[in-house]
Amino acid sequence: MATDLANLTLLAPVTGRPEPVSALHDPVFANGLMGPGVAMEPTADQVVAPVSGEITMVAATKHAFGIRTADGLELLLHLGIDTVGLAGRPFTVTVNVGQHVTAGQPVATMAVAAIQQAGKAASVIVAITNGQAQAAKLFVTATTTVAAGEALAVVTRPLVTTSSADNISAPLAAANPDQPLAATIVAAVGGAPNVQSVVHCMTRLRFKLKDSAVAQTARLKATDGIIDVVQAANQYQVVIGAAVNDVYDAVVKLLGPRKPDPARPEARPQTVVAGLKRGLGNVIGVMTASMVPVIGILAGSGILKGILAALTGFHVLDAVSGTYMVLNALADAVFYFLPIILGITAAKKMAVDPIVMAVVGAVLVYPSLISAAQRATTADITVFGLPTHLVNYSASVFPIIVAAWLAKYVERYLKKWVPVALRSVLVPILEVMVLGLVVLVGIGPLITVISRGIANGIMAVYNLSPALSGLIIGGVYQTMVIFGLHWSLVPIAINDIAMNGHSYLNAILSVTMVAQGGAVLAVFLKTRHQKLKNLSLAAAISAFCGVTEPALYGVNLKYKRLFVIASVVSALGGMLTGLLRVDNFAMSGALVGFPAFINQKVGIDANFYGYLITHYGTLVLTTAAVYLFGFSDRLVEQPAESATESGNG
Structure with a gap:
C-alpha cells in the first residue's frame, strides 16, 4: 500500500509539440505495452536527456536509448517509428553505455528531414518501461510546443508499492486476457516492429530481433512465468518452460504476420553457398521442429523394438506368436504411420x-500402394500417363515435410481461385490431390533414382574394397536416413540375409546407429539441463536398440557439431568393420542386436569379437569426442540454425 508519492519532472527530449502515445501508428507504444509514455513531433534535430541517470543501453542502430534514474525508474528514449531499418544513418550519438547524464544534456542528433524522406515517422517517444512495476503514472503538463530541455510531463509513483508482479499483470491482462505473459514479452522485446521472426522449441521462444539492444532483459527476467533470458547465435531467447506452446501462440497473435526485412543483410544470402546453407538449414529446421512432438514416443517405441529383437534373438519369444505380434504392433505403429503423424506436426509448423x-x-x-511398392511386378505404374515408381513411405520423414512446405502455397492459390461458397468442400480434396500426386509421381521417383544410384555406387565400391565402402557407408548412411534415401540399402541387406544367410552391409549400417547413440550418450553425461538429459538418455537407448530418429532429430541435428562428429567416427567404424569383414546374420544390429553377430553354426568366433571391437570402439570414441570437444551447455543456448530454429533447452 502506498504511503507517499514521489514526483519526477520529465523534460522534453526534443523541440516540438507533445502528442499522446495513443495517436502513434505503432500498436506497441499506442497500446501502452512499453509502459506509460509521451510522444513528441520534433521540429529540430537536437536530442537531450529527459531525466538524469545512467545510460543503460544504446541501440546499435542509434535510434533508441535506455536511461535508469538513481531511484530505479527505467526509461526508453525512442527516436522515430520503425527507424531501425535506417541502420543508424540519420542519427549521431554522443553518449555511451554506463555514462551518467543530467536532465537536459545533449545525447544525440537526429536528421528529422532525412527520416521523413525515408518514409518514416520522426516521432520521439519517452516510455517508462518499468512503469507497471513502479506503479508509475505520467501526466503531460505541456500543452503547446516546447523547447528541448523544458518541462514536458510529471511522473508520479508511490514510495512504497505493492509487489511488482501484481502491478505488472493487471494492465497486461487487459491488453491480452488470453495470455498476459505474451503481451509482456512482445512489449519487452521492442514490440512487433522490432521482431523479424519468432519460433519456439521445447522450452523457449527464440526471437530474431532487428535490434536486440532495445529489448528489456531485466524486465523479462523479473516477470513471473519467465525462467531466464539468453542471447546467443543471433537469437534473443526467452525461456518459458512447459507452457511455451501456449505463450508462443499468443505471441504470434500479437505480432501478426512476419516477413523478412529486405533491407537487412540476413534477409538475403550473399553467395550461392550461403543460400544453399541457409536453405538446408531451413529444411532441417522444419524437419526437427516437426519431429519434436513425437520424439518421446519414437524413443520408447525404439527401445521396445530393441527388446523384442533381443528376445527373439535369444529365442525367448517366437516371432510368430500372438504376444510378439501384438507387442510388435505397439512398437512399430508410430514408425509405420509416421507420415500421418508428421503431417499434423509439420502442418502446425508451416501454418497449413x-x-x-x-x-x-x-x-x-x-x-x-505399399503392397504394390513391395512387389517388383507392381511397383512401376502410370498415373495420368506419367510413369511412376511406387515407394514404401512408412517411417519416412522427408516426403511429408516437402508436402507440408508445398501446402502453404497450394492452399494460398486454391483459396484465391475457389469461390468462398465451395472452399470448405473443394479446397481440402484438391489440396490432397495436388500434394499426393506431387509426392507419389514427383518426389517418390526422384528419391528412388537418387537412392538407387547411391546404392549401386556403394555396392560397386564394396566389391572393390570393403574398407573403402565401409568408410563411405559409415559416413553417409545417417544422412541418407534424414532424406529417406537409406531405403535403397535396406533391401540389399535383407536380400543378402535371405539369399546368403548373412550381410556384411548390415554390419556397417549397425555401426552408424551406435555412433549416433554415443553422441547423445555424451550429452546425457555432460549436460546439466534436466529435460535435455532425459531426452538424450532415451534417445541413446533407442539408438542402441537400432532406432536413431530420436537421437537425430531430438539432439544431434539440432547441435550440428554432434551429428558431424558422430558421422566422422561412424565412417571410421565402418572402415574398420569392412577391414575385419564383420558379418551380420539377421536384420538386427546396434548394441541390443548383438545376437545377430553370433554365427549360429559355430557360436562365438572371430566375427563376434570383430563386432565387439568395431561397435564398442565406435561407442567409446564417439562418446569421448563429443564429451570432450563436441558439446557444452553453451550450445543449448545457441541452437543450430535449423533446426531450428528448434532447440531443446
Missing part, C-alpha cells in the same frame, strides 16, 4: 491445414 496433411500422410502409407 493439419487434417489435409494427415490425409496426405495416409495416402503415402495406404496399404494397397
Whole structure:
C-alpha cells in the first residue's frame, strides 16, 4: 500500500509539440505495452536527456536509448517509428553505455528531414518501461510546443508499492486476457516492429530481433512465468518452460504476420553457398521442429523394438506368436504411420491445414500402394500417363515435410481461385490431390533414382574394397536416413540375409546407429539441463536398440557439431568393420542386436569379437569426442540454425 508519492519532472527530449502515445501508428507504444509514455513531433534535430541517470543501453542502430534514474525508474528514449531499418544513418550519438547524464544534456542528433524522406515517422517517444512495476503514472503538463530541455510531463509513483508482479499483470491482462505473459514479452522485446521472426522449441521462444539492444532483459527476467533470458547465435531467447506452446501462440497473435526485412543483410544470402546453407538449414529446421512432438514416443517405441529383437534373438519369444505380434504392433505403429503423424506436426509448423496433411500422410502409407511398392511386378505404374515408381513411405520423414512446405502455397492459390461458397468442400480434396500426386509421381521417383544410384555406387565400391565402402557407408548412411534415401540399402541387406544367410552391409549400417547413440550418450553425461538429459538418455537407448530418429532429430541435428562428429567416427567404424569383414546374420544390429553377430553354426568366433571391437570402439570414441570437444551447455543456448530454429533447452 502506498504511503507517499514521489514526483519526477520529465523534460522534453526534443523541440516540438507533445502528442499522446495513443495517436502513434505503432500498436506497441499506442497500446501502452512499453509502459506509460509521451510522444513528441520534433521540429529540430537536437536530442537531450529527459531525466538524469545512467545510460543503460544504446541501440546499435542509434535510434533508441535506455536511461535508469538513481531511484530505479527505467526509461526508453525512442527516436522515430520503425527507424531501425535506417541502420543508424540519420542519427549521431554522443553518449555511451554506463555514462551518467543530467536532465537536459545533449545525447544525440537526429536528421528529422532525412527520416521523413525515408518514409518514416520522426516521432520521439519517452516510455517508462518499468512503469507497471513502479506503479508509475505520467501526466503531460505541456500543452503547446516546447523547447528541448523544458518541462514536458510529471511522473508520479508511490514510495512504497505493492509487489511488482501484481502491478505488472493487471494492465497486461487487459491488453491480452488470453495470455498476459505474451503481451509482456512482445512489449519487452521492442514490440512487433522490432521482431523479424519468432519460433519456439521445447522450452523457449527464440526471437530474431532487428535490434536486440532495445529489448528489456531485466524486465523479462523479473516477470513471473519467465525462467531466464539468453542471447546467443543471433537469437534473443526467452525461456518459458512447459507452457511455451501456449505463450508462443499468443505471441504470434500479437505480432501478426512476419516477413523478412529486405533491407537487412540476413534477409538475403550473399553467395550461392550461403543460400544453399541457409536453405538446408531451413529444411532441417522444419524437419526437427516437426519431429519434436513425437520424439518421446519414437524413443520408447525404439527401445521396445530393441527388446523384442533381443528376445527373439535369444529365442525367448517366437516371432510368430500372438504376444510378439501384438507387442510388435505397439512398437512399430508410430514408425509405420509416421507420415500421418508428421503431417499434423509439420502442418502446425508451416501454418497449413493439419487434417489435409494427415490425409496426405495416409495416402503415402495406404496399404494397397505399399503392397504394390513391395512387389517388383507392381511397383512401376502410370498415373495420368506419367510413369511412376511406387515407394514404401512408412517411417519416412522427408516426403511429408516437402508436402507440408508445398501446402502453404497450394492452399494460398486454391483459396484465391475457389469461390468462398465451395472452399470448405473443394479446397481440402484438391489440396490432397495436388500434394499426393506431387509426392507419389514427383518426389517418390526422384528419391528412388537418387537412392538407387547411391546404392549401386556403394555396392560397386564394396566389391572393390570393403574398407573403402565401409568408410563411405559409415559416413553417409545417417544422412541418407534424414532424406529417406537409406531405403535403397535396406533391401540389399535383407536380400543378402535371405539369399546368403548373412550381410556384411548390415554390419556397417549397425555401426552408424551406435555412433549416433554415443553422441547423445555424451550429452546425457555432460549436460546439466534436466529435460535435455532425459531426452538424450532415451534417445541413446533407442539408438542402441537400432532406432536413431530420436537421437537425430531430438539432439544431434539440432547441435550440428554432434551429428558431424558422430558421422566422422561412424565412417571410421565402418572402415574398420569392412577391414575385419564383420558379418551380420539377421536384420538386427546396434548394441541390443548383438545376437545377430553370433554365427549360429559355430557360436562365438572371430566375427563376434570383430563386432565387439568395431561397435564398442565406435561407442567409446564417439562418446569421448563429443564429451570432450563436441558439446557444452553453451550450445543449448545457441541452437543450430535449423533446426531450428528448434532447440531443446
